[in-house]
Amino acid sequence: MIPTLVILLGPTGVGKTELSLRIAEHLSSPIISSDSRQLYKELPIGTAAPTAEQQTRIKHYMVGTLGLSDYYSASNFEEEVLSLLQELYKTHPAVVMTGGSMMYIDAVCKGIDDIPTVTPEIRNTLYTQFEQEGLSAILAELKAADPLHYEEVDRMNYKRVIHAVEICRQTGKPYSSFRTNTHKVRPFRILKIGLTRDREELCGRINQRVDQMMADGLLDEARHVYPFRHLNALNTVGYKELFNYLDGKWELDFAIEKIKRNSRVYARKQMTWFKRDPDIHWFHPDEEEKIMQLYRDLQ
RNA sequence: GGUGCCAUAGCUCAGUUGGUAGAGCAAAGGACUGAAAAUCCUUGUGUCCCUAGUUCGAUUCUUGGUGGCACCA
Numbered sequence: 001m002i003p004t005l006v007i008l009l010g011p012t013g014v015g016k017t018e019l020s021l022r023i024a025e026h027l028s029s030p031i032i033s034s035d036s037r038q039l040y041k042e043l044p045i046g047t048a049a050p051t052a053e054q055q056t057r058i059k060h061y062m063v064g065t066l067g068l069s070d071y072y073s074a075s076n077f078e079e080e081v082l083s084l085l086q087e088l089y090k091t092h093p094a095v096v097m098t099g100g101s102m103m104y105i106d107a108v109c110k111g112i113d114d115i116p117t118v119t120p121e122i123r124n125t126l127y128t129q130f131e132q133e134g135l136s137a138i139l140a141e142l143k144a145a146d147p148l149h150y151e152e153v154d155r156m157n158y159k160r161v162i163h164a165v166e167i168c169r170q171t172g173k174p175y176s177s178f179r180t181n182t183h184k185v186r187p188f189r190i191l192k193i194g195l196t197r198d199r200e201e202l203c204g205r206i207n208q209r210v211d212q213m214m215a216d217g218l219l220d221e222a223r224h225v226y227p228f229r230h231l232n233a234l235n236t237v238g239y240k241e242l243f244n245y246l247d248g249k250w251e252l253d254f255a256i257e258k259i260k261r262n263s264r265v266y267a268r269k270q271m272t273w274f275k276r277d278p279d280i281h282w283f284h285p286d287e288e289e290k291i292m293q294l295y296r297d298l299q
Numbered sequence: 300g301g302u303g304c305c306a307u308a309g310c311u312c313a314g315u316u317g318g319u320a321g322a323g324c325a326a327a328g329g330a331c332u333g334a335a336a337a338u339c340c341u342u343g344u345g346u347c348c349c350u351a352g353u354u355c356g357a358u359u360c361u362u363g364g365u366g367g368c369a370c371c372a
Contacts, residue, residue, distance in 0.1 A: 012336075037336055047336080073333040103335050112332045123334095154330070157339040167333095179332065232334045240336095261325070266336050272329065 003089040003188045006295060007034070008098040009105055009274060010195030011267035013206040015285035017050055019195065020098035021058055026292055027094045030059040032081060034099030034108065036074075037236050039066045042225050045218045046238035048209065068225060068233045073117070078107035085188065094295070102273040109192075111184030115175075118166040126162050126169075141165050146174035191298060193291055194280040196271075206263045213238065214256060222246065237262045 006027065008020050024031050033039075037047040041064035044051075050060050061084055066072055081097070088095050097108070106112075130138060135158050142161060143150040145168040153160050164175040171178075197205070222242035228234055229243045238259050245255040274280060283291055 035336085036334095071334085074335070075333040078333090101335070103331075103333095103337095107332080110332090115333055117333065154339055157331090159334075159338045160331080163333085181332080232337070235334085235337060237336050262336085265325090268327085269336085273331075273335095 001093065003085075003092070004094040004295070004298070005085065005108075005186075005188050005190050006094055006096045007105060007109075007190065007192045008096065008195060009034070009100060009102075009192065009280070010285075011202060011270040011274075012048075012100055012263055013202060013209050013267065014195045014197055015205070016098045016100065016195055017048065017054070019285050019288060019291075020096055021050075021054060022288055023291065024058045024096045027092075027096060027295070029092050029094050029096045030061060030088060032084065032095060032097040033060060033062045034077075034081075034097050034101055034104045035062075036072075036077075036101040036104055037233070038063050038099070039072060040064070040068055040233050041066065042068055043221065043233075043236070043239070045213050045216050045221045046236065048213070066233075068228045068231050070233075071117075074103045074107040075112055075115075075117075077104045078111060081108050082186075089188065100270050102270060109186070109190055111182070113178050113180050113182075115167060115178045116170060118163070118170060122166050122170050126166055130158065130162060135161060138162060138165055142168070142175075145169075146176050148174065149176040149179075152176070189298070190279070191295060192277070192280045193294075194274055194282040195285045196282055197284060202267060203264055206267065207260050210238075210256060210260050210263060218242070219252075237266055 006023065006029070008016050008023065010016055020031055023029075031050070033050070035047065035049075037043055038049040039062060040047070043049070044064065049063050050058075054060075055063070062077075062081065085095060097105075099105070126138065135155075138158075138161055139150070139155055142153070142165050146164060149164050153164060155161060167173075167175040167178065218238060219242060222239050223246060225234055225239065226243060226246055229239070234240065234243075241250070241255040241258040241262065244250040244258075245252050250258070281294060
């Protein structure tokens with residue numbers, strides 16, 4: 001009997017958490033979060049992480065496990081979730097995973113190439129160079145060290161360009177030589193459930209949820225992590241806007257409006273990513289019965 | 300009531316020495332392999348507030364309105 005990974009995915013605010021609890025109850029399954037920001041234990045409100053009450057109802061994994069300055073990546077997530085699943089499948093025929101971090105989901109489903117982790121020294125050196133000399137010098141280095149990737153990469157996207165050069169410097173080999181583009185085979189079945197709502201409905205929910213977060217104390221949460229605001233973990237919708245308020249640059253109402261807008265922008269980006277995945281079965285979050293039926297049909 | 304300033308894309312504004320206009324944000328679409336709620340790319344026709352004039356031609360100058368803001372009463 002091949003175990004199943006039931007993945008509930010969709011844009012932020014669509015209603016994944018609520019539905020995941022019910023689906024997990026039907027399947028007697030724990031829940032793995034595939035959300036790159038719910039991992040941080042200091043951000044429960046702004047990331048709409050499952051509440052203590054919800055976590056009592058269903059055992060959750062990959063929530064609140066990291067400190068803000070901990071290094072983490074999609075590859076770490078892949079590795080951690082795969083070994084977690086191996087354990088869970090000993091006692092559960094199906095496990096639910098839910099969250100909207102597109103790349104993390106893909107890392108679990110397809111795997112990502114084995115690329116070394118960049119040392120902080122190399123990263124810092126390159127970013128200093130980027131600030132002083134601009135991107136063109138780094139692009140020139142990439143062209144020499146990895147002409148193949150130079151042709152392929154989005155040369156306007158400094159993060160991608162710099163990362164490729166980081167790998168070249170660190171390994172002495174071209175970045176492209178690490179990219180095998182292979183789709184790893186998993187020892188479990190994957191059922192991808194996409195949740196969607198029409199735009200107006202989704203926007204309404206996002207706005208309402210942001211107001212609720214503020215009522216729940218998001219501002220205090222942001223204030224609490226404010227000293228660490230330059231960390232990547234805090235380059236996050238809901239926090240970066242409130243930091244501008246705390247810096248005295250924005251009015252509070254304006255910051256809240258921005259959080260709503262940026263959440264909508266994020267939701268759209270998520271949909272762009274998900275749309276191209278033909279394996280996703282799309283449902284409205286209310287269609288719990290249909291989703292369960294699809295699961296049963298697969299067994 | 301008087302004087303001055305302003306009225307341009309959904310929003311904030313730039314600009315046209317008179318030849319019907321452009322940035323940022325938003326919006327829409329897209330990319331995405333170890334920082335991904337990140338990062339990046341593409342897409343801008345709008346009675347240039349209304350009216351009358353000057354002019355070959357006015358969104359741009361002039362007259363008179365209307366609305367907003369500021370100051371003076």
